[in-house]
Amino acid sequence: MRPAALLAALALIGVPTLSQAQVAGPFAGSVVTGAVTADPQALSLSDALSKGLQFNLGIVGVDQLVESARGSRLRTLRELMPRVDARVGDVRQTSNLAAFGFDSSLFPGIGPIVGPYSIFDARVSASQTVFDLSALRELRSKDAAMDAARLDARNARDTVTFIVTSLYFQAVAGEGRITTAKSQVATAEALLAQATSLRSAGVAPGIDVVRAQVQVQVQRQRLIAAENEFAKQCIQLQRAIGVPAGQRTSLTDTSLSLPAAVVGVDEAVERALSTRPDYQAVKDRVKAAEAMLAATKADALPSLHVAGDYGAIGSNPGNARRTYAMSAAIRVPLFDQDRQGRLVENQAALKQRQAEAADVAQRIEAEVRTAALDVRAAEQQVSVAHERAALAKQELSLSRIRFTAGVTSNLEVIQAQNEVTTAEEAELAATYALNVAKAAFTRAVGGQ
Numbered sequence: 001m002r003p004a005a006l007l008a009a010l011a012l013i014g015v016p017t018l019s020q021a022q023v024a025g026p027f028a029g030s031v032v033t034g035a036v037t038a039d040p041q042a043l044s045l046s047d048a049l050s051k052g053l054q055f056n057l058g059i060v061g062v063d064q065l066v067e068s069a070r071g072s073r074l075r076t077l078r079e080l081m082p083r084v085d086a087r088v089g090d091v092r093q094t095s096n097l098a099a100f101g102f103d104s105s106l107f108p109g110i111g112p113i114v115g116p117y118s119i120f121d122a123r124v125s126a127s128q129t130v131f132d133l134s135a136l137r138e139l140r141s142k143d144a145a146m147d148a149a150r151l152d153a154r155n156a157r158d159t160v161t162f163i164v165t166s167l168y169f170q171a172v173a174g175e176g177r178i179t180t181a182k183s184q185v186a187t188a189e190a191l192l193a194q195a196t197s198l199r200s201a202g203v204a205p206g207i208d209v210v211r212a213q214v215q216v217q218v219q220r221q222r223l224i225a226a227e228n229e230f231a232k233q234c235i236q237l238q239r240a241i242g243v244p245a246g247q248r249t250s251l252t253d254t255s256l257s258l259p260a261a262v263v264g265v266d267e268a269v270e271r272a273l274s275t276r277p278d279y280q281a282v283k284d285r286v287k288a289a290e291a292m293l294a295a296t297k298a299d300a301l302p303s304l305h306v307a308g309d310y311g312a313i314g315s316n317p318g319n320a321r322r323t324y325a326m327s328a329a330i331r332v333p334l335f336d337q338d339r340q341g342r343l344v345e346n347q348a349a350l351k352q353r354q355a356e357a358a359d360v361a362q363r364i365e366a367e368v369r370t371a372a373l374d375v376r377a378a379e380q381q382v383s384v385a386h387e388r389a390a391l392a393k394q395e396l397s398l399s400r401i402r403f404t405a406g407v408t409s410n411l412e413v414i415q416a417q418n419e420v421t422t423a424e425e426a427e428l429a430a431t432y433a434l435n436v437a438k439a440a441f442t443r444a445v446g447g448q
Contacts, residue, residue: 037247084126165436171251177230211410257431389424
């Protein structure tokens with residue numbers, strides 16, 4: 001079946017297919033690994049999923065976002081951790097006493113310029129924030145943001161699982177179309193031989209032979225199109241899992257069918273809202289926005305900081321003497337217009353995150369209920385398609401008998417064969433649609 005026909009069949013069934021955005025987005029690409037081998041590479045669905053979860057570009061990209069969130073948290077944590085520095089310096093300088101308010105005329109024998117002299121200083125200094133509620137709440141915001149990034153990574157894995165599964169079964173359906181196309185070519189050639197034989201016996205007219213010859217070419221064209229489409233589907237699958245596009249692959253799970261859903265719709269919705277990583281991520285972003293707003297409000301509160309240093313100072317290392325300094329400071333904000341602006345921004349951000357969370361919850365419920373309807377419809381379509389294919393084959397058999405008996409022309413036989421072709425393609429599309437629907441339902445509930 002051609003891509004347009006497949007999409008039309010799936011649309012008729014109501015099953016979601018991979019959108020152009022998904023196919024063209026980051027999840028369609030991968031980091032290619034390995035070299036092309038002469039022999040075909042056996043590829044099971046499990047192998048494809050394993051490669052996709054390791055090399056798909058969407059996974060690689062979201063992993064870096066997690067690292068970026070971790071780095072942002074570490075930067076915030078620095079404000080609450082002790083800071084220790086060590087410094088060793090040796091300075092040789094001169095000083096202008098007049099610059100410090102000394103009148104050299106009051107000190108006979110001492111010029112305005114003193115020096116040169118040396119200062120050697122080796123010192124360790126440390127500082128620590130003892131209490132800063134704003135920094136603590138900002139750290140809590142970064143923790144929630146990092147949790148959200150990790151959940152985004154889990155959601156990306158679920159997305160890759162669904163896409164790779166769909167692409168694999170799409171290729172399986174493509175390979176099945178090749179098999180049926182070859183079978184139809186053989187049938188058309190047998191009908192041509194039958195028409196030729198009857199024409200030689202003077203039973204059938206010459207137009208029956210011409211019709212049969214045309215039918216053979218039609219079926220061969222379908223076979224060529226099916227082979228070409230299957231090759232492109234394999235390339236699309238390879239692109240998503242990191243296999244070189246030039247590598248020949250052999251699909252091993254050609255008769256695999258995904259297990260049916262075993263939970264009710266209401267239970268599935270409840271499970272999805274408690275397990276879907278994208279929903280958990282958006283709730284963590286609400287927590288992050290709440291913590292950031294609280295941190296901004298806490299900026300108005302006093303904070304306590306301590307610092308100190310210890311070292312040795314002198315004109316040179318030999319006569320350096322130990323000295324130290326200790327300090328404690330309380331910072332009390334009195335006027336900070338910038339904080340008012342950040343309050344407005346953070347309040348707006350929190351409302352936006354809350355609205356997003358409510359929308360995601362509704363979207364998830366809609367996805368679960370839609371996917372459940374798709375599974376039910378696809379199961380019924382598969383049953384109907386099986387029966388239709390069996391009846392079409394029976395019709396073809398009877399038409400051939402009628403043609404052999406001279407009751408009808410082979411036009412009826414050709415029409416029956418075309419109906420078999422259509423029925424078999426619909427059967428393949430329905431089987432593929434059922435597997436995609438099951439995968440979509442699993443994805444909607446929050447499983448892989």
